[in-house]
Amino acid sequence: MHAQFTDSDTGDSVLSEHEHNHGELPAGAQVELERLAECLGGLHDHATGRILDELDADIEVGYEDGTVLVGITLGYPCASQEDDWRERIREACMPILRGGPLGEADLQFELFFEIPATEGGDVPEPLRGVKNIVAVASGKGGVGKSTTAVNLALALAAEGASVGLLDADIYGPSLPTMLGTEGVRPQVRDNKLFLPVQAHGLKTMSLGYLLTEDTPAVWRGPMASGALNQILTQTLWCDDGDELDYLIVDMPPGTGDIQLTLAQKAHLAGAVIVTTPQDLALVDAIKGVEMFRKVSVPVLGIVENMALHTCSHCGHSEAVFGSGGGEKIAADYDTGLLGRLPLAMAIREGTDRGLPSVIAEPNSAIAQSYGEIARRAAAEIWLSAEDGAGPEIEVG
Ligand SMILES: Nc1ncnc2c1ncn2[C@@H]1O[C@H](COP(=O)(O)OP(=O)(O)OP(=O)(O)O)[C@@H](O)[C@H]1O
Known part of the structure; x- marks a missing residue:
């Protein structure tokens, strides 16, 4: 625009x-x-x-x-x-x-x-109209990576962008629950392309749409990583010359081979690292930052989740998992702290019932924090794409 x-x-x-x-x-x-x-x-x-x-x-x-x-x-x-x-x-x-x-x-x-597009090299046809692929990653499971990915995608859409969301968490695809799309099966075009499932204005795809309760657990390991590549490259993210400003990828937790391969294959515009202020999670977050650095993917910043707990009875706030860790990693690794989310009942309840905070309570302080995180992350992509020429000024 x-x-x-x-x-x-x-x-x-x-x-x-x-x-x-x-x-x-x-x-x-x-x-x-x-x-x-x-x-x-x-x-x-x-x-x-x-x-x-x-x-x-x-x-x-x-x-x-x-x-x-x-x-x-x-x-x-x-x-x-x-x-x-x-x-x-x-x-x-x-x-x-x-x-x-x-x-x-x-x-x-x-x-x-x-919104500028990140140059993507040789990408498969269905990914061609996707301007920027952004990974949401964590070195460790359970820190709120999927919750952050979903709310980040919704916040970018609320700011006016066209957004897709890929659940690449092969071990526990939680996106269908978080978006209220459980049991939905994506349509298939010409026997080869999945059509994304529309949810709250996002184009979404998840292995959760394809797996059933009977899917054998063994399939979720090495075979699932092949399936992941398939849903990344065989989903019709952009139809009829449409463009997608951002495709947010909820990465599998950890920093192993699957994550590394995905980071390389997807020509990422950048990565957002989610951590809690807990020491162990911070150590893992550093591994995440280092992994993306190794494959030359810009780290857009750190999101510190469950940073503060506010008691719903007395209103007293406590830093349950310690404080300042995300900020320290950001400073040590020359990246930014994109934002902090409290440990809040509303965040968990929202994702459990398919209505993430950004949709459930768009004017709440929590939704506003996600909005700020989204704008900062997107602004980082802009900064890494810009040519440093300064503003173009037209007066007349
Ligand atoms: N800030 C928060 N406050 C309260 N609950 C939260 C918060 N962030 C996430 N949760 C809850 O914590 C649980 C784990 O979150 P989520 O699934 O997003 O984590 P994850 O890092 O993606 O986990 P996994 O590694 O299993 O994929 C969910 O029940 C979610 O609702």
Whole structure:
């Protein structure tokens, strides 16, 4: 989605129309618009922690029929942030406009995003429209990796991205339970491609959709890893020229061969490492970071899960598994702490009944934490894709 203000009657771009129509600007207004653009470059983007001047963002400033139009295009999905940006832009622009040739003008702002694609080398046909594959991994089982993967995928979708979710956890595929899609069987096209199962706006695929209770346990080992490769590459993630902005892969726990092969085969845009603040889990999380480093996959950051427990009776909060560990790994390994989730009954209950927190309580503090994690992770992908050229600024 590229920044283009459109005329509601004609559908034409107001900004580009205006660019060829400088004559209509009040005297001195061009300089004013340039000052505005310059000032906008100094605004802070929360997810990247940088100012716009340090990013490959697009800043467009125009004027049309008594309205100053400002458009900003970022490289990650951020629909929930539009009001915050609007407020900050108003605060930054009004003092410049006041008393000048555009002092009486209205100010209209729109936030856009254009998600870059990670170059993927030679990928199988059904994965071609997938722009970014992101692994959610943990060195150890039971730390909340699947819960994080599901909520991360839903949060990216809530921010406006098109998202797929692949449950690659061959030993205990939990995605169907978490999404309320248990017992669903994916349709098959032309006898060779699975059609993803739609759930809460996500395209999903899981070995859980294919296994039945009678599936022998022995199948879940080496044969299952072949099956995993098959559902990754034989699922029709993108139909009819569609694109998927992100495919989130809930990895099997651990850092063994299956994980390594998958990390290499899937041409990952990056990995999110989930850990609890417990010492043992942290040691395993480090192994996860090192595994991805070994195969040159950028680590987008660490999610510290079950970081704090708030007693539902007295409201007292305690760091049950210790504190600060995720932050320390992030600092030691030169990556970021994407966010922290409390040990909360609502998180467990939501995933158990097929309604993860982001869907069940979209305005809760927990859903907002997942939103922040999603924006930060996606912003990291943008940063690793950008060419460092700085912002593109259009004034007219
Ligand atoms: N922050 C949290 N607060 C409370 N419960 C949580 C939290 N995160 C996860 N859980 C619960 O912990 C259990 C394990 O979570 P989950 O299945 O996501 O972990 P996992 O790391 O993917 O496990 P596995 O290695 O078995 O795949 C689930 O019942 C889930 O609902």
